[in-house]
Amino acid sequence: MADPILSLNGVSKSFGPIEVLHGVDFELRPGEIHALIGENGAGKSTTMKILGGYIDASGGEIRWQGQPVSFASSEEAEARGIVMIHQEFNLAEHLGVDQNVFLGRELKRGWRLDHAAMRGRAAALLDQLECHIDPSARVAGLSVPAKQMVEIAKALSRDLRVLIMDEPTAVLTERDCEILFRQIERLREQGVAILYTSHKLSEVKRICDRVSVLRDGVMVRSAKVAEITEDEMAAAMVGRELSDLYPAKAVPADEVMLEVEGLSVPGLIAEASLTLRRGEVLGIGGLVGAGRTELAEAIAGLRPRSGEVRLMGRTLPAGQVKTAMERGLVYLTEDRKGAGLLLDKSLRENLTLPLLHRFGRVLIDRRAEEAALDKAIADFAIRAPDREMPVGNLSGGNQQKLLLAKTLLSEPQVILIDEPTRGIDIGTKQQIYTLIAELAAAGHAIIVISSEMPELIGLASRVLVMHAGRIVGALDGDAVNEGAIVRLAMGLGESNGEAAA
Amino acid sequence: MTMATTQNNTGRTRGGLNLQVIGPIVALIALVLIGMALNSNFLSYANITNVLARSAFIGIIAVGMTFVITAGGLDLSVGSMAAFVAGLMILVMNQLTTSLGVSLPVILLGIALALVAGLVAGLINGILITRVGIEAFIVTLGTMGIYRSLITWLADGGTLSLGFEMRELYRPVYYGGIAGISWPIIAFVVVAVLGEVVMRHTAFGRHCAAIGSNEKVARYSSIPVARVKLATYVLLGLLVGFAVVMYVPRLGSASASTGLLWELEAIAAVIIGGTLLKGGFGRVWGTVVGVLILSLIGNLLNLTDFVSPYLNGAIQGAVIILAVVLQRKGGTER
Structure with missing residues (x-):
């Protein structure tokens, strides 16, 4: 198995006097989809933001290819190929798809923007994602899954090494999820290290290779997906056995x-x-x-x-x-x-x-x-x-x-x-x-x-x-x-x- | 467990909020202290009364503006509207004087006319914004030009003046008062107190903040969004009419330069007071403090001689920008 490309060693994080992450270990390997699951407030977002360079760790070590690093900003992390796709998309709604893909890194010819090259590259990236949207279309008019594809195309447009996805399927229907899963699997084959979060355990079971469970800021379990059942994941998240998720159904009256x-x-x-x-x-x-x-x-x-x-x-x-x-x-x-x-x-x-x-x-x-x-x-x-x-x-x-x-x-x-x-x-x-x-x-x-x-x-x-x-x-x-x-x-x-x- | 954390955090947030809350007050106190140091006449009864009475017009309008801005709107037309209403009022009162003579009914009719005209002007703005669906900025930019042009036309490029005897009769409304406090000051205080109560303690005020904060949430919470927004413009128009009622007896005239830039002063006072320009949060008492800060700056420059009064606008402008910068700091700290 490949060595970890990005890892956390005993990382903790405090906001004011409150410590929300307690000595977390976490590894992302090239060509592996690693699920990070936990209840709301367990520390998933904080972990992801530390990995993506959005916030600093209060203690412990972040390692990039085995060497300790610290990212001053998310731009610095992105320069190394670490890209985070947020639940709320970071897209300029009124700009075109191609303009979004190259936002902040516009291709230029001399001092002028090279529109043709950007449109061409964007079209190639979207093709690669089997996504048939017009690169010149305005983002505001796109569906939610299409916007997500634009985000992924944006990530691909740089040298993508680590992709962090914050609940990508929360806003997708089952059919759109399938498309997304294919893209994620394709990226895995290309050797990208992927962090995937979701509240849907069946998805984790389906597409992830490894799963780590956070509970109250502590990494309580980390295992290969093949070696853990959905029920065990849920139990690890909640810290107790879940009784039947759905209560008994009431019998409707005639009225x-x-x-x-x-x-x-x-x-x-x-x-x-x-x-x-x-x-x-x-x-x-x-x-x-x-x-x-x-x-x-x-x-x-x-x-x-x-x-x-x-x-x-x-x-x-x-x-x-x-x-x-x-x-x-x-x-x-x-x-x-x-x-x-x-x-x-x-x-x-x-x-x-x-x-x-x-x-x-x-x-x-x-x-x-x-x-x-x-x-x-x-x-x-x-x-x-x-x-x-x-x-x-x-x-x-x-x-x-x-x-x-x-x-x-x-x-x-x-x-x-x-x-x-x-x-x-x-x-x-x-x-x-x-x-x-x-x-x-x-x-x-x-x-x-x-x-x-x-x-x-x-x-x-x-x-x-x-x-x-x-x-x-x-x-x-x-x-x-x-x-x-x-x-x-x-x-x-x-x-x-x-x-x- | 929940209880314990509740208390801890409350203390912290209150402490953080305080800075933002007291900012304008600190600035006001600083201005007063500077004034006292620079000129012994600053705190004199005559000077303070003068400053307060002059700021009453802008103040009354700014209270209405607070509601409009809190609900996510804007009104650029209030200065022109005030001039137009004042001109209309003077014209009609002069007409009435010929038939009714120099009498109280003429004044009462004039006052009623000013209030109704302001209300209707606000209603027109509101309807164009909420029912026709045109951007508030555009609508009021348009009506601003229209009213300014109408007053110039009514006055034929010059000045409309109230008849001399009528002016004498109406004068006490600005210059008179009770217990040594002049009427404009009393009117300003009453409007401000009522405004503060309405903003903080009534459903209307809460609805304004909700709409300014997120109109969609307000609509989904079964708030009559269009009606509330319309009401803010009508209220502002009515207050413009009320301000005119106080203004006309002061000079007894109106011209093309009446109420010039009042809209900007009113908006500036609202923003300095801590109301968010994008809406969602407003406080009337802050607006009052903002009005006082702006007029004290002008007053101080007039009383002292090492800064030219011609720089009044520059200093006011700097204060406005500074106020917004401070507001933003408070916002990101959360």
């Missing part, structure tokens, strides 16, 4: 809570219909871009629509979010950071934002707000070091719990949850699954939209599948399985009898 008939959003949704009963968890599956989010947003009044939506027998007017909330229907967005929470505001201000009129008549009753936050922190087990801190500094899991608390503050009857567990750790996932099951058991009606098959199958008693803006099938009971969902989502197979529309 219809939500009826949607012939709902259309021009260009996005065509003639969607569904019914939702009290106590039911209805899953909606499909690829990203199939119209799942748009359907939920249209129902909740966040998008203009045509067609009929009846909530507990009463017609809900289109495009009125507030009315929907007041009548008991809410939507929890998939875009936690962009549409869910005010990242620079405190927990309290976020929690009460949709319902401020209930906290005091003219002046806001600060004490009532604090009491509501106390209750939310207790009910949803939110762990925040400081109540006044901006919520952007909370871990993803705690942000999601706060968003749930905020959305549920109005005590809605019908809840549309879009990607309930995107980018959060397995311990928090389990809490959220339990919460969803409890809400259903208490008589709420819930729609769960998810790109994760096991989640749909584990939570929902019935699953609708969308493809290209239409509901193409409904699966019930035993028919809910991964194969059936994927076939429908890809636009193959027909609905199995129980017509959706």
Whole structure:
């Protein structure tokens, strides 16, 4: 086996008085995909940032090809071929693909930019990635997976030795993941050392060679992927055996809570219909871009629509979010950071934002707000070091719990949850699954939209599948399985009898 | 465990925040101390009253501007708007004097007109921005030119003056007062206190901050985004009208140069006070401090002779830039 190209020896890191990494050892070898897993807050990001030269280690040693180094900046690390792809892409949205690939290292002829050469090189790199996007296209118009490919092309445009990927599949559908995996495997064959993080253990099992588990800043386990099971990985992450991830499903009552008939959003949704009963968890599956989010947003009044939506027998007017909330229907967005929470505001201000009129008549009753936050922190087990801190500094899991608390503050009857567990750790996932099951058991009606098959199958008693803006099938009971969902989502197979529309 | 860490960290954040919070106040105190050292008349009743009364117009407008900026907007038209409203008010009052004589009803009608005109002007800005969907900068740049041109046209390139007798009757609104405090100062204080309460303790203020912070989150939190933004421009327009009500009795005239650069002074005061130009966080008391800092600089330069008063603009400009630099330091420390 090749010698490590980049390694950490007993590295620790403190922020102020708090040490978040305790003597971590970690090695990246050429031609090896090394998974780094752990719950949110375990120290993965810190480890990656130290490797990528974004932050300094407080103690221990970083070695490059066996020699101790210290990177003054990420540019210095990049000069050696260490590239980190962040979860939030570092792309200039308004520039073209080729301009992004060579951003900061533009090719020049004399003092002028050599547009033709850059476009040609970018096209060659994209070809190499089997990615068919126009190098002159503007990045803003690209899909998320395409943007990721641009990031990888950008990394390839230099002499890539080490690639650090921070949850690359969190924003991808299963099909796009496959494409990404092929690219990663190709890079491995070329001898690139790859650090891969993900909350999806099945992915780790599939494409990684080695896995290291961080828990509370300590490297608790490191093994070849072939020698460890997914359950063992999960147990190492959480520090205990995980009981069954999904709680028992509630049995729906007969009472219809939500009826949607012939709902259309021009260009996005065509003639969607569904019914939702009290106590039911209805899953909606499909690829990203199939119209799942748009359907939920249209129902909740966040998008203009045509067609009929009846909530507990009463017609809900289109495009009125507030009315929907007041009548008991809410939507929890998939875009936690962009549409869910005010990242620079405190927990309290976020929690009460949709319902401020209930906290005091003219002046806001600060004490009532604090009491509501106390209750939310207790009910949803939110762990925040400081109540006044901006919520952007909370871990993803705690942000999601706060968003749930905020959305549920109005005590809605019908809840549309879009990607309930995107980018959060397995311990928090389990809490959220339990919460969803409890809400259903208490008589709420819930729609769960998810790109994760096991989640749909584990939570929902019935699953609708969308493809290209239409509901193409409904699966019930035993028919809910991964194969059936994927076939429908890809636009193959027909609905199995129980017509959706 | 959570409780223990809560207390620790709270102490730390409060300490960090403090510097940013007290920055403008420290600057204000420093200016006052410099003033006392340089000129014994600085703290005299006459000088302080003069400074405060003159800053009342900009101050009242800046309070409204704080809401607009906090909600992520901007209004460049307030200076021209003030001039136009003042001109309109004078024209109409002169007209009314011919039919109603020199009487209180004329003043009351004039005041009502100024308030309504300001409100309507703000409403026009707001509708163009929120309903038609044009960038606030462009809309108010446009209306700024329109109002400035209209006042020049109304005054036929010269000055519109209130009739002499009418002016005498209206004068006390600027020069009078109770308990030795003149009306403009009282009006400024009342507007500022109300503004602070609205910003910090009402749903409207919280909604402004939410919209400025992230409009999409606000919309998804079922806040009527367009209506709140519209309301900030209407409120600002109304306050411009109110400032004009205080301004007209001072000189009794309006011309093409009335309210010149008021918009920039108001925006500068808001920014010096710690409100973020990109929106999302605003504090009215900070704006008040910002207004006082700007007018004290002008006053100090007038009272002392080793720096020319002509350099007033340069020093104010440097203060504005410095304030933003300090703000940013506080921001990255988090």
